[in-house]
Amino acid sequence: MLLTVTDLRKTYATADGPFDVLRGVDLTLDAGETLALTGESGSGKSTLLHLIGGLDAPDGGRIVLDGTDLATLDDTGRAAVRRGTVGVVFQQFNLIPSLKIADNIAFQARLAGRYDAAWCQTLADRMGLVSQLNKYPEQLSGGQQQRVAIARTLAPRPKLVLADEPTGNLDEATAANVLALMLELVADTGAGLLMVTHSDRLAGQMQHRLHLALGQIAGPVA
Ligand SMILES: Nc1ncnc2c1ncn2[C@@H]1O[C@H](COP(=O)(O)OP(=O)(O)OP(=O)(O)O)[C@@H](O)[C@H]1O
Structure with missing residues (x-):
């Protein structure tokens, strides 16, 4: 199993005092699987993603990622997981304004010591970005910038892709197109994908779907 989350608490x-945002969350995700996580605003979806991505530490429970219990890692170990095993796509594109698109795409792969020029070229090609590679982020549309952000996340070939409303600020047609591309490329790399979304339509494109409510998984959604 690529990811096993057991009785996770935060x-x-x-x-107003302590607020139990996650009250015993369990989920699993295998390599090659896609899972949509839905839930009302404030239900803890981003918190869960941050914990799985090693960006924050839980108060209880376990996260085992690719055979490693995240609780056994020190800061350096967690940073290595963030650079190598896990890739995160946020709603905000977070591109580096001073770098050309080609270098934005390559950035995380270079940081992780896993830069592969041919794979970056493939990502640019499949994302329809080949003619944009010498431009800067501000010269691209929102949909194009989000495709750059996804290509950058996939460039180091992470085993697990975490996506927090990755198409949340795109119009519906662009969002569906960007998600379809992301699903294709994630499938090609054999990674697992856990995506937070508010959209029933986008969640419907994923293999599995879980709903978070009152700090717990309320069960699969039909
Ligand atoms: N660092 C923090 N300190 C205190 N409370 C926080 C912190 N981060 C989040 N919260 C609270 O925890 C709850 C869950 O937040 P979270 O961002 O995980 O929810 P979400 O389901 O992702 O929401 P949304 O769909 O609106 O993005 C919210 O009530 C939020 O105000």
């Missing part, structure tokens, strides 16, 4: 300290 509590935030707030002005």
Whole structure:
């Protein structure tokens, strides 16, 4: 199993006292599987993604990623997971304005020491970005920028792709197109994909679907 989350718990300290945002979340994801995570605003979807991505630490439970219990890692180990095993796509594109598109696509792969020029070229080609490679992010449309962000995430060939509303600020037609491309490329790399979305339509394009409510998985959605 690529990802096993068991009884995951997270509590935030707030002005009104402790707030249990995750109250025992269980999920599994295998390599090559796609899973949509839905839930109302504030239900803890982003928190769950951050914990799985090693960006924050849980208060209880276990996350085993590619055979490694994240709790056994120190900061350096978690940073290595973030660079190598996991790739994250956010709603905000977070491209580097001073770098050309080609270098934005290559950025994380270079950081991870896994730059592969031919694969970056393939990603650019499949994402329809070949004619944009010498431009800067500000010269691209939102849909194009999001395709760059996805290509950048896939460039180091992460085993697990976490996506937090990756098409949330694109119009519906562009969002569907970008998601279809992402699903194709994730399938090609054999990675697992866990994607947060508010859209029933986009969730319907994924193999599995879970709903988060009251800090727990409320079960698969038909
Ligand atoms: N660092 C923090 N400190 C305190 N409370 C937080 C913190 N981060 C998130 N929260 C609270 O935890 C709850 C869950 O937040 P989270 O962002 O995980 O939800 P979400 O399901 O991703 O929401 P949305 O769909 O609106 O993005 C919210 O009530 C939020 O206000």
